[in-house]
Amino acid sequence: MWAASCLATCCASCACEACKSVAGGITRRSARIAYCGLFALSLIIAWILREVAAPLMEKIPWINHFAHTPSREWFQTDAVLRVSLGNFLFFSIFALIMIGVKDQRDTRDSWHHGGWMAKIIAWCTLIVLMFFIPNGVVGFYETLAKFGSGLFLLVQVVLLLDFTHRWNDAWVAKDEQFWYIALFVVSLVCYIATFSFSGLLFHWFNPSSYDCSLNTFFIVVTLVLAFVFAVVALHPKVNGSLLPASIISVYCSYLCYSGLSSEPRDYECNGLHGHVKAVSTGTLILGMLTTVLSVVYSAVRAGSSTTLLSPPSSPRAGSGKPLLSLDEIEEGQKDKKKDEVKLVTYSYTFFHIIFALASMYSAMLLTGWTSSTKDGEKLIDVGWSSVWVRIGTEWITAALYIWSLIAPIVFPDREFV
Secondary structure (H helix, E strand, O other): OHHHHHHHHHHHHHHHHHHHHHHHOOOOOOHHHHHHHHHHHHHHHHHHHHHHOHHHHOOOOOOOOOOOOOOHHHHHHHHHHHHHHHHHHHHHHHHHHOOOOOEOOOHHHHHHHOOHHHHHHHHHHHHHHHHHOOHHHHHHHHHHHHHHHHHHHHHHHHHHHHHHHHHHHHHHHOOOHHHHHHHHHHHHHHHHHHHHHHHHHHHHHOOOOOOOHHHHHHHHHHHHHHHHHHHHHOOOOOOOOHHHHHHHHHHHHHHHHHHHHOOOOOOOOOOOHHHHHHHHHHHHHHHHHHHHHHHHHHHHHHHHOOOOOOOOOOOOOOOOOOOOOHHHHHHHHHHHHHHHHHEOOOOHHHHHHHHHHHHHHHHHHHHOOOOOOOOOOOOOOOOHHHHHHHHHHHHHHHHHHHHHHHHHHHOOOOOOO
16 A cells, blocks of 8 residues: 555656646747647547546446446446536636737736646646536536537638638649649549549448438439539639639548448448447547647647738828838837737637637547447447538538638628638
8 A cells, every 4th residue: 555655646746747847848839739739638538538437437426326327338428528528618718818818918828828837737627627516517518519519510611611722822822834733633633532432432331232312312412512512613703723622522522421430330221330340440530630630720720810810900000191211110110020029920719719619529529429329338429410410511511612612703892811
């Protein structure tokens, strides 16, 4: 017992020193990476607890206070939701605190970039405290998380659209034949991948011996959307390009596959039922990678945005004034440069909201949108709720992309960035 106590004390001391070292090494430039690392750590903890925490939680009286002990799957879901709730509260609190921060002279700017030892302690405390709250609070958060996850999926779509348009504009701006050829080649590869993958979907999810009209409908709609994207993008009145259209087509195909692979394993039209463990693990890894990449991209994008994600810029100086001397102009430029340095480059509130919504989405991903399945202990992200969320996201993605192309025509007097 004494040896165990000493070992625990030693481990705690080492962990504390490690946290201090990490916290001290985080600077203003790496703060966004640190937030991403904290979010990624929450995913790892939730995943681990999903696998190992059920036997321990069965012994906690304020969690397992039922007349009949729930299934192992219930405790797994509850553990993930409690970690997610702690993570959600951490980022939501920071989102509220950072409302209205416009320049670096604001005290809250240092809170956003510094104080990492205190942040890590606060984050750990929130995660632990969530295991002491009543089940009713967790149940309410579960319902709220479904709506928050839908918002995060919409943010994913907007970020993907932003990424594809920026990629296309960057290569077009080079105005060289090589880059135009590169655009065509990448677009062609994406379309070949889309149609080839759709053929595999027909093979996997449309067995000839069963009536799988719903799956056929989903796959056909995906193919039709890919064709519509190309037609609309190449229309003479639309300022579009094949590259964004092809990338959105591939993404829609992935969402269609993700939705179909989430169908219950006892559903006769799910041709992947013989590969239960591999499919569920693959779906989880793809979903997690997509989530982490979306969060990381949003963090980077928020730091470089000059439009929607940034706070209002300072008023332009010099309009309507008489000509100044050279010394006065140089002095004014120095003052203006100082003022620009003090302005924050992105919305801190939006930044933290992204992480809060991603916390909700990751919980739904790890619990299969809390849907009960026959093989619930082995499968992740399986059930009709997950199917319709994925398919719905695909259709919303298509609608948003088409709208991004036709909006300037519908509203010619408005400026779309």
